[in-house]
Amino acid sequence: EDQVTQSPEALRLQEGESSSLNCSYTVSGLRGLFWYRQDPGKGPEFLFTLYSAGEEKEKERLKATLTKKESFLHITAPKPEDSATYLCADPSGTDKLIFGTGTRLQVFP
Amino acid sequence: ETGVTQTPRHLVMGMTNKKSLKCEQHLGHNAMYWYKQSAKKPLELMFVYNFKEQTENNSVPSRFSPECPNSSHLFLHLHTLQPEDSALYLCASSQDPGGAYNEQFFGPGTRLTVL
Numbered sequence: 001e002d003q004v005t006q007s008p009e010a011l012r013l014q015e016g017e018s019s020s021l022n023c024s025y026t027v028s029g030l031r032g033l034f035w036y037r038q039d040p041g042k043g044p045e046f047l048f049t050l051y052s053a054g055e056e057k058e059k060e061r062l063k064a065t066l067t068k069k070e071s072f073l074h075i076t077a078p079k080p081e082d083s084a085t086y087l088c089a090d091p092s093g094t095d096k097l098i099f100g101t102g103t104r105l106q107v108f109p
Numbered sequence: 110e111t112g113v114t115q116t117p118r119h120l121v122m123g124m125t126n127k128k129s130l131k132c133e134q135h136l137g138h139n140a141m142y143w144y145k146q147s148a149k150k151p152l153e154l155m156f157v158y159n160f161k162e163q164t165e166n167n168s169v170p171s172r173f174s175p176e177c178p179n180s181s182h183l184f185l186h187l188h189t190l191q192p193e194d195s196a197l198y199l200c201a202s203s204q205d206p207g208g209a210y211n212e213q214f215f216g217p218g219t220r221l222t223v224l
Contacts, residue, residue: 004151034212043113043199043215044152051210087152091208096165099151 004090006100013107016077021103023088024070033071034097035064036087044087078107111135113216115200121222124190130219132183132200140206141183142213143175146197158183159206190223197221 004025013019023033032051036044048057050066057064061082063074073086085104089097113134122128134141143155157165158177172194174186183200197218203211 031208032210036215041197041218041220043115043201043218046212046214049210049212089152091211096154096157096167096207097152097213101149101151 004088004098004100006086006088006103008103009101010104011106013075013078013105015079015107015109018074018076018078020075021073021086021105022070023073023100025088025090025098031091033066034089034091035071035073036089038085038087038102040085047086075105078105080107080109083107113200113202113214115198115216115219117219118217119220119222121224122187122190123224124192126190127186127188129187130185130198130200130221132185132216134181134183134200134202134214134216136202136214138202138204138214139180140203140211141177141180142201142203143183143185144199144201144215146199146218152199155185157206164206187221190221192223195221195223 007022034049035047037047038044048064053068055066061076065072083106085102087102089099092098116131139160141158145153154167155169156175161177172189176184197220199218200216201213203213205211
């Protein structure tokens, strides 16, 4: 069964302290990967789609990368407004998205 | 209105009540989804509709009954729920169902509490 695992579960950073979030998946064939951001009490907000290994995408302080087995979301010089839960999801080739449990990021001033 | 909207945003109901959640998408998409999000668990897909036809029922108990009258509207009818059904219920839509080229866009969710 396809599975998506995210680490760490929670991450506390000082403002300006760069770091990376990991999303690993066990799938029978890479079909791309989605990243979402979710604020408390709100629905997930779409960030990126990565379609193939080696691909990279950037948005402001976020950069997502993809290999055949995992994806990283790099956060450069984060600000408090970057605090949220970051979710990755595998489009399993059917109608389903398989989500990880997320990384809860807190950035302190 | 833009994007995906959901009403109500919060709902408290007793185990014997009947209520409905409403979702509307303003994106011109063909596929709509219901998800359940509980604390410490991944989002769980409940139902998928493509052009008003249900294409996925992820072993959801019959106390949850979806309805999709057209490609823009989706309902989730609730009856005789259990306290463990308390969760955030999210609606999403995508241009077409499935695959890496059909990003799903989510509504703000309905926070449901079953007493």
